[in-house]
Amino acid sequence: MADTGTAFDIVVLGAGSGGYAAALRAAQLGKTVALVEADKVGGTCLHNGCIPTKALLHAAELADNARDGAHFGVKTTLEGIDMAGVNQYKDTVIGGLYKGLQGLIKSRKITVIEGYGRLVAQNTVEVDGTRYTGEHIVLATGSYARSLPGLEIGGRVITSDQALQLDWVPKSAIILGGGVIGSEFASVWKSFGADVTIIEALPHLVPNEDVALSKAFERAFRKRGIAFNLGVRFQGVTQDDNGVHVTLEDGKTFDADVLLVAVGRGPRTGGLGYEEQGVTLDRGFVITDERLHTGVGNVYAVGDIVPGLQLAHRGFAQGIFVAEQIAGLNPPAIVESGIPRVTYSHPEVASVGLTEAGAKEVHGEDAVEVLEYNLAGNGKSKILDTAGFIKLVRQKDGPVVGVHMIGDRVGELIGEGQLIVNWEAYPEDVASLVHAHPTQNEALGEAHLALAGKPLHAHN
The missing domain is CATH 3.50.50.60 (FAD/NAD(P)-binding domain)
Structure with missing residues (x-):
């Protein structure tokens, strides 16, 4: 018979972006929290995903800058890529963030339970023979790198x-x-x-x-x-x-x-007792309602195991949402189309809201208006020597429903794009805002000026 552990207000199974966010916010709201993790707190994003890949991408950008320095009048040579040095830089970034996260979890008096957890009752998680009960359970077991049938990973x-x-x-x-x-x-x-x-x-x-x-x-x-x-x-x-x-x-x-x-990435739900406790799975994903409730007891699910965008910031937002839902704060449901998406390559791709095709499907073929603003007309983009454009999608005579961008560093612009889409701003609303010059950010302002019918540097 399994040992009985401590009872908590909330037991969170998985300490990735969704799980640790739920734990931190719940503890902030006065709940007692157990956070179960088989590996390291921070999950895939911190240790094997977002953070290390972006560190590599920054090193790649420096390599390109060194290679192309003469174009900017700076004589540089690229002697080569020292992967030991690159990995040391990457691991230092990860280590600093990991240490900070551990300190934050400790300061909130969250109980971290190391080991593989399994749902053995609607209010109980078992870890290495010890059972922990929670008035509420949050499933946040994340995802793994998927392969194709018959394609084995190994060697090269x-x-x-x-x-x-x-x-x-x-x-x-x-x-x-x-x-x-x-x-x-x-x-x-x-x-x-x-x-x-x-x-x-x-x-x-x-x-x-x-x-x-x-x-x-x-x-x-x-x-x-x-x-x-x-x-x-x-x-x-x-x-x-x-x-x-x-x-x-x-x-x-x-x-x-x-x-x-x-x-792509598959949901990590197999063999964890979810189905045995009545949780509905579809191709391995946990099915929830818009409040992220599984329909079973007080069991919620967040992050990559929930169908939709597999993004760390989505999981993070869902973790906060569930903690506030459990605490009775009745937070507004998260709108999937309002979550920003970024591909951090050279060039970057950043978007939020509906694509042109998606908007036409929702609002009708003739009820959508689009505009593309070329970054060639933007001073800072010219200085950075990057090409690309901003594409706006609006409901005709209505708000902007999609912001789509391509060009170096445009991922840093998606914050304003997110506000525009989620607050259902009209082009005229954004056009009246003063954007700093010279910045790439002002390209967003100019694009909305053009969509509002008063282009400055763009042609009518």
């Missing part, structure tokens, strides 16, 4: 988990999947000097974005020398001491040092 066939630990730069790489993860690694490895080929079964790279952004992204990657094959499915791979040999269904073959499998 790797996922992002192994790619982040490489202590060498591949001379050539094939990337299976042209979504966010695949595109970011393609960008890094190209900047580090590798020959890169992306294989994507869908018709476009970053296929979840507005098609105008996807096409512009493809042009930018093509200009950088990143090759890609679209609309063709992967068939198989063999590997030997010389590398990998990849075959597509159309008969094309490719050879490279490594194959990175970046076909």
